[in-house]
């Protein structure tokens with residue numbers, strides 16, 4: 001197991017290097033560089049621009065520039081932003097990474113879980129209007145142009161639903177459609193947004209870990225206590241966190257503001273991969289239901305729910321889990337678009353923005369970070385598979 | 396052997412509805428099995444043996460329908476029971492060893508866990524510890540090392556898996572066990588040892604059994620009584636020795652002829668010409684008539700009656716083999 005993980009990490013590192021080199025070359029192939037921003041400035045002559053480019057090392061041969069970039073990168077120097085000169089790229093990325101990370105994690109977990117539940121029940125109870133409606137919904141979500149989906153949701157939630165809620169209940173929910181916080185609210189806040197948000201992140205991470213550990217541990221305790229541990233870990237970790245934020249933290253109002261800003265981006269990104277996950281779970285579950293061991297489970301007189309969940313769905317999840325690798329790239333491209341549409345200041349929006357102003361170092365850094373996240377995502381899927389399928393466990 | 400009937404099947408008729416029409420897979424079949432008795436069901440492939448087995452557990456696909464008849468298990472008719480009720484009788488009273496035992500276990504759980512869940516469902520008062528002890532004993536009984544309880548199905552060989560399936564079928568102390576071609580997929584040597592295991596266990600636990608096979612030799616070895624199936628109907632039913640000495644139905648006779656004798660010297664293999672009919676359109680009258688050497692005029696018009704030939708020997712034929 002550990003040697004397997006070690007091997008995978010070495011592989012990942014090599015992939016990352018190749019990825020960085022390829023990305024560097026691709027960006028270098030783009031016409032123009034950062035000195036083009038100075039073209040309009042009458043005080044700076046063409047000769048001066050060339051001198052600046054030379055100062056920045058932009059005129060050297062490509063291999064030597066790649067070498068410089070990589071050696072700098074692996075000694076922790078990602079360069080400085082030209083647009084926000086002289087702010088270091090690493091600092092920009094580190095403030096924005098948690099936002100993207102949370103967005104991706106939440107959307108991936110939600111779309112996987114919801115797709116799994118929906119697909120499972122669709123395959124179990126076949127036929128009828130439900131099957132039609134959900135298949136059409138699934139295919140639509142799977143194929144829809146992401147920005148279109150984002151704008152539809154924007155219109156639906158932030159406009160239609162919001163005004164409906166305030167008309168009907170007199171509550172002004174005011175679902176925000178862009179950015180990260182409401183500045184007027186935070187002016188009086190005891191902490192800044194990034195601080196509160198980092199607490200929320202740690203909390204989110206803790207919940208995921210608690211549930212994961214409970215799931216693993218539950219396989220080693222007497223069977224009678226298993227459901228209690230599984231359900232208990234979910235209820236206690238989520239319930240406890242909610243109580244802490246609402247009554248103890250003292251910043252519940254501010255956290256709620258961030259949650260409201262997160263709502264539409266997470267929903268969009270969740271829906272992008274939900275359709276695929278649901279359809280795949282359904283197909284996989286229908287196939288599993290034809291297996292002999294399902295008939296055995298029936299013959300044993302196990303209750304319906306046990307046959308559905310413990311036997312059929314547990315096996316049906318395997319290909320869906322594997323397919324997470326593919327839906328990951330879907331999530332990342334969708335994430336970049338989502339962040340841009342909702343002006344969510346994460347890595348994706350940073351990438352788009354830096355490319356549009358030829359802020360080379362920032363773009364390169366953002367791409368590398370996205371590459372690293374993808375590779376880690378793959379690793380997690382692979383390790384998870386080892387836990388999910390005993391047939392590939394290495395003894 | 397007591398005289399109490401564990402199961403009584405009366406006039407069981409079951410059809411599959413398909414796009415092309417109804418498949419008459421089980422037609423008016425009756426038999427009963429006493430405690431400790433093993434009934435062998437024999438017949439060519441496609442004659443409805445598996446359909447009977449699955450009807451007994453009411454483990455039928457959606458397109459199957461029990462048209463008429465009773466399945467009286469321990470004095471209670473199972474046919475009208477709703478699924479949720481039926482579920483409680485499965486495994487605790489009637490269990491099954493499947494034809495395709497290779498995939499009878501879920502690959503993601505240990506074999507022990509999959510047996511425990513049956514015990515947990517039907518014997519809720521048995522603690523997990525006692526259940527484990529019980530499974531280990533069952534494993535020893537079927538010739539598996541107790542450590543195998545915690546192994547996954549893919550760590551078992553084909554023969555071991557079949558033994559584990561048998562242990563699983565015994566786990567809730569059923570009154571009757573149905574074995575549908577349990578050794579067909581295995582190689583001959585393993586087949587033989589598992590067959591012996593099954594007969595020994597069945598004797599030792601005084602359990603009733605339905606043993607299904609297309610192989611006359613196997614049936615001869617394990618059963619106390621034999622039912623011969625042809626095209627969805629039972630054509631002959633008698634005690635094992637009796638039916639081998641005195642087959643009455645021409646199909647039974649041909650079947651015996653086409654297999655080497657189990658006990659005596661090898662007989663010549665007489666292949667049965669033709670094939671069993673398509674049950675979408677079963678032949679009128681006696682379903683065997685297109686292949687029957689004894690066929691007389693009314694055979695393709697009237698269905699032969701189920702007649703008693705004495706000595707607990709029954710047969711449905713208009714023109715039986717010479718009885719001497």
Ligand SMILES: Nc1ncnc2c1ncn2[C@@H]1O[C@H](COP(=O)(O)OP(=O)(O)O)[C@@H](O)[C@H]1O
Nearest residue numbers: 411418420439440441442443444445446456674
């Ligand atoms: N699910 C089903 N739908 C339609 N026909 C079926 C189905 N299962 C079996 N049959 C048909 O029923 C008949 C009896 O099959 P089966 O009980 O499997 O016979 P055996 O076990 O003796 O080989 C065959 O003609 C087979 O084609």
Ligand code: SF4
Nearest residue numbers: 681684687694712713
């Ligand atoms: S009833 Fe007629 S056709 Fe059928 S087995 Fe007897 S003799 Fe043959």
Ligand SMILES: [Mg+2]
Nearest residue numbers: 444445446494
């Ligand atoms: Mg069969």
